Amino acid sequence: MQLSNEDFGLLQLSIDAIMERIADLHLSVVIESNFDDLQGFLAANDADRNPTFNPVFSDIEQDAFWFRVVDERGTTVACHADRIFRLEDFGDLLETGRLWYRDGFGPHSPVDVRVERPHTLVGGTVSHSGSLYVHPRSRGRGLSLYLPYLSRSVLLRNFNTTYHTGVVFKSLAGSRVPTANYGYPHVDPCLDGFFPPTGKSELMYFCYIDQRESLQQLRSLPEHPEFPIDLGFGSNRKIFEYPAVGANDQRGYAAAVVGER
Helix, strand or coil: CCCCHHHHHHHHHHHHHHHHHHHHCCCEEEEECCHHHHHHHHHHCCCCCCHHHCCCCCCCCCCCEEEEEECCCCCEEEEEEEEEEEECCCHHHHHHCCCCCCCCCHHHCCCCCCCCCCCCCCCEEEEEEEEEEECHHHCCCCHHHHHHHHHHHHHHHHHCCCEEEEEEEHHHHCCCHHHHHCCCCEEEEEEEEEECCCCEEEEEEEEEEEHHHHHHHHHCHHHCCCCCCCCCCCCCCCCCCCCCCCCCCCCCCCHHHHCEC
């Protein structure tokens, strides 16, 4: 749908407020486009390396970006990545494995891999998030909420995304993390069997949220039970109508919002 000026106002408020909360932690966010650097950071921390965001396995388009979170000493302490897909049915990427590999599951699996399509037709300008990692010394401070919501606000503001998606394994799917932290209202099982990226059997879930739900969740950030974010408006105050960059053509550069390395 076409975003209104009031929607853009909400997105700008959420970006500013989340950046302020991260700054309160004495951290800063830099937006990056070099995904080799992302893989290097994850490898250095012995963190999972999703082939979706690895240039060795995937063709990463110009609109893709990742957040580097840096402490006062200039040390990277967290990351979060996003890619954008423009397509009619995101289920095609899941079913074939092209979400993870440019050539699909075939060359990367000794067995057939069966991934279920979402119950809803997820299509249009679809973002896919992953590679969220927070160093142990920076955990428990809200970054696993701030980064997904910041990313979603930037994606909506700059690319008019229709859906935001992700995948989680059973260990997270049974917790409050996908819904309470990442903000996904839909968490559906999509794979029960061999998964080539990990080389073993997995129970995996597909998470998604549409544009309308995303905007509503941003409006609800001040009421978040664990990490409420003050957006600067009360129940009786209309959100400032902010004709932000991209309000007309609805496509801008994410770097202009957050900062560029």
